[in-house]
Amino acid sequence: MQYVQPKKVNHQTANRLWSVKDFCSQHSLSSKEETRLLQLFGQFATACELRYNTTHKPRWR
Structure with a gap:
Protein backbone atom coordinates (compact mmCIF):
# COMPACT_ATOMS: atom_id res chain seq x y z
CA MET A 1 0.00 0.00 0.00
CA GLN A 2 1.25 3.45 -0.87
CA TYR A 3 0.03 6.81 0.37
CA VAL A 4 -0.35 9.48 -2.32
CA GLN A 5 -0.13 13.09 -1.27
CA PRO A 6 -2.80 15.19 -3.02
CA LYS A 7 -0.40 18.05 -3.77
CA LYS A 8 1.90 15.72 -5.73
CA VAL A 9 -0.78 14.30 -8.03
CA ASN A 10 -0.44 15.35 -11.64
CA HIS A 11 -3.91 16.30 -12.91
CA GLN A 12 -2.81 16.70 -16.53
CA THR A 13 -2.65 12.95 -17.18
CA ALA A 14 -6.32 12.26 -16.47
CA ASN A 15 -8.14 10.14 -19.05
CA ARG A 16 -11.22 11.47 -20.79
CA LEU A 17 -14.36 9.55 -19.90
CA TRP A 18 -17.09 8.91 -22.43
CA SER A 19 -20.72 8.13 -21.91
CA VAL A 20 -21.15 4.63 -23.32
CA LYS A 21 -24.49 5.60 -24.92
CA ASP A 22 -22.97 8.65 -26.65
CA PHE A 23 -20.03 6.60 -27.90
CA CYS A 24 -22.35 3.97 -29.37
CA LEU A 29 -23.06 0.56 -32.94
CA SER A 30 -26.05 -1.72 -32.53
CA SER A 31 -28.23 -1.74 -29.44
CA LYS A 32 -26.97 -5.26 -28.69
CA GLU A 33 -23.37 -3.98 -28.67
CA GLU A 34 -24.40 -1.00 -26.53
CA THR A 35 -25.99 -3.32 -23.97
CA ARG A 36 -22.84 -5.45 -23.87
CA LEU A 37 -20.63 -2.40 -23.28
CA LEU A 38 -22.96 -1.08 -20.57
CA ALA A 45 -15.56 4.33 -19.72
CA THR A 46 -12.39 5.70 -21.26
CA ALA A 47 -12.21 6.03 -25.03
CA CYS A 48 -9.43 3.46 -25.15
CA GLU A 49 -11.49 0.86 -23.28
CA LEU A 50 -14.45 1.42 -25.57
CA ARG A 51 -12.42 1.26 -28.78
CA TYR A 52 -10.68 -1.99 -27.85
CA ASN A 53 -13.86 -3.73 -26.71
CA THR A 54 -16.20 -2.98 -29.61
CA THR A 55 -16.87 -5.46 -32.37
CA HIS A 56 -17.75 -4.25 -35.86
CA LYS A 57 -19.24 -6.13 -38.74
CA PRO A 58 -17.14 -6.01 -41.92
CA ARG A 59 -18.26 -3.37 -44.43
CA TRP A 60 -17.60 -5.33 -47.61
CA ARG A 61 -20.33 -7.04 -49.59
Whole structure:
Protein backbone atom coordinates (compact mmCIF):
# COMPACT_ATOMS: atom_id res chain seq x y z
CA MET A 1 0.00 0.00 0.00
CA GLN A 2 1.25 3.45 -0.87
CA TYR A 3 0.03 6.81 0.37
CA VAL A 4 -0.35 9.48 -2.32
CA GLN A 5 -0.13 13.09 -1.27
CA PRO A 6 -2.80 15.19 -3.02
CA LYS A 7 -0.40 18.05 -3.77
CA LYS A 8 1.90 15.72 -5.73
CA VAL A 9 -0.78 14.30 -8.03
CA ASN A 10 -0.44 15.35 -11.64
CA HIS A 11 -3.91 16.30 -12.91
CA GLN A 12 -2.81 16.70 -16.53
CA THR A 13 -2.65 12.95 -17.18
CA ALA A 14 -6.32 12.26 -16.47
CA ASN A 15 -8.14 10.14 -19.05
CA ARG A 16 -11.22 11.47 -20.79
CA LEU A 17 -14.36 9.55 -19.90
CA TRP A 18 -17.09 8.91 -22.43
CA SER A 19 -20.72 8.13 -21.91
CA VAL A 20 -21.15 4.63 -23.32
CA LYS A 21 -24.49 5.60 -24.92
CA ASP A 22 -22.97 8.65 -26.65
CA PHE A 23 -20.03 6.60 -27.90
CA CYS A 24 -22.35 3.97 -29.37
CA SER A 25 -24.52 6.55 -31.12
CA GLN A 26 -21.50 8.36 -32.59
CA HIS A 27 -19.95 5.14 -33.91
CA SER A 28 -23.23 3.61 -35.18
CA LEU A 29 -23.06 0.56 -32.94
CA SER A 30 -26.05 -1.72 -32.53
CA SER A 31 -28.23 -1.74 -29.44
CA LYS A 32 -26.97 -5.26 -28.69
CA GLU A 33 -23.37 -3.98 -28.67
CA GLU A 34 -24.40 -1.00 -26.53
CA THR A 35 -25.99 -3.32 -23.97
CA ARG A 36 -22.84 -5.45 -23.87
CA LEU A 37 -20.63 -2.40 -23.28
CA LEU A 38 -22.96 -1.08 -20.57
CA GLN A 39 -22.79 -4.43 -18.77
CA LEU A 40 -19.02 -4.49 -19.13
CA PHE A 41 -18.22 -0.91 -18.04
CA GLY A 42 -21.34 0.73 -16.63
CA GLN A 43 -22.37 4.26 -17.65
CA PHE A 44 -18.88 5.63 -18.37
CA ALA A 45 -15.56 4.33 -19.72
CA THR A 46 -12.39 5.70 -21.26
CA ALA A 47 -12.21 6.03 -25.03
CA CYS A 48 -9.43 3.46 -25.15
CA GLU A 49 -11.49 0.86 -23.28
CA LEU A 50 -14.45 1.42 -25.57
CA ARG A 51 -12.42 1.26 -28.78
CA TYR A 52 -10.68 -1.99 -27.85
CA ASN A 53 -13.86 -3.73 -26.71
CA THR A 54 -16.20 -2.98 -29.61
CA THR A 55 -16.87 -5.46 -32.37
CA HIS A 56 -17.75 -4.25 -35.86
CA LYS A 57 -19.24 -6.13 -38.74
CA PRO A 58 -17.14 -6.01 -41.92
CA ARG A 59 -18.26 -3.37 -44.43
CA TRP A 60 -17.60 -5.33 -47.61
CA ARG A 61 -20.33 -7.04 -49.59
